[in-house]
Amino acid sequence: MQLDLSMLEPVTRNAKQTQEACLTGISGEGIDAFPLPAVADLDSFEKEVVEYVKPSHGTTTLGFIFQGGVIVAVDSRASQGSYISSQTVKKVIEINPFLLGTMAGGAADCQFWERNLGRQCRLYELNNGKRITVRGASKLLANTMFSYRGMGLSMGTMVAGWDVAGPGLYYVDSDGQRTKGQRFSVGSGSLYAYGVLDAGYSWDMSVEDAVELGQRAIYHATARDAASGGTASVYHVTEAGWTKVRGESVGELHYKYYPDPLVRSSIAVDPLAT
Numbered sequence: 001m002q003l004d005l006s007m008l009e010p011v012t013r014n015a016k017q018t019q020e021a022c023l024t025g026i027s028g029e030g031i032d033a034f035p036l037p038a039v040a041d042l043d044s045f046e047k048e049v050v051e052y053v054k055p056s057h058g059t060t061t062l063g064f065i066f067q068g069g070v071i072v073a074v075d076s077r078a079s080q081g082s083y084i085s086s087q088t089v090k091k092v093i094e095i096n097p098f099l100l101g102t103m104a105g106g107a108a109d110c111q112f113w114e115r116n117l118g119r120q121c122r123l124y125e126l127n128n129g130k131r132i133t134v135r136g137a138s139k140l141l142a143n144t145m146f147s148y149r150g151m152g153l154s155m156g157t158m159v160a161g162w163d164v165a166g167p168g169l170y171y172v173d174s175d176g177q178r179t180k181g182q183r184f185s186v187g188s189g190s191l192y193a194y195g196v197l198d199a200g201y202s203w204d205m206s207v208e209d210a211v212e213l214g215q216r217a218i219y220h221a222t223a224r225d226a227a228s229g230g231t232a233s234v235y236h237v238t239e240a241g242w243t244k245v246r247g248e249s250v251g252e253l254h255y256k257y258y259p260d261p262l263v264r265s266s267i268a269v270d271p272l273a274t
Helices: 015-027 041-052 107-128 134-147 190-200 206-223 251-255
Strands: 061-066 070-074 078-080 081-084 094-095 099-102 156-163 164-173 178-180 182-184 231-238 241-249
Touching: 041 061, 061 134, 061 190, 061 206, 070 099, 070 206, 070 251, 078 107, 094 107, 094 156, 099 134, 107 134, 107 156, 134 164, 134 178, 156 182, 156 231, 164 182, 182 190, 182 251, 190 251, 206 231, 206 241, 206 251, 231 251, 241 251
Parallel strands: none
Antiparallel strands: 061 070, 061 182, 070 231, 078 081, 094 099, 099 156, 156 164, 164 178, 231 241
């Protein structure tokens, strides 16, 4: 029995035959043509459709530097449009014992690329024999984001930590923007958190007051922003590394801050009832 190996032999075509074969494939003759939407302007239609399927993101994260180190506070709610998909998302990525990253935007994007940043930081440490600085880590993430700019990533992160220069805090997003600062809040509830944070912030505040301020800012953001909620977690970064100091349900915090429901200003009072 002899095997038929003719399919392994190269196909010999001249230039004209090759061109005709390519044109046949493009025109769809002989194969199933790819169906396109029956619209007059395909480019405009595609741009409009992207907005229809674009998911809405919701979260509240914040970070600030004070005399006792860096405070990072986050909520734990994940949303898919108007659907609350989870109340227990860990929005602080522990890059290494001295570096933290926060999540805002697409959960998968933030988790993957910040864990990738952890790998890059470890490689830097092995190659150079010393820990990477906060500035260097944020630059690595910004470079990665810049290389993927315009490809659909959705990230608004903070990189916080402590190095030989002291505490550091940077904002990095999926457009490759990188900003150094002393106070940041990122997410759909960030405006509410900024109101509490700016009113209560002081450089020389104690560690306990700073932790309380971060937790209170997250709570008030979750009270006003429907896409934020779950648990208010607070991390404290010092020269010795980071520690998680609090993690309380925002439902319990509500009754902690407002034991009397009538005291809260959002409770409407019927003027005709009195």
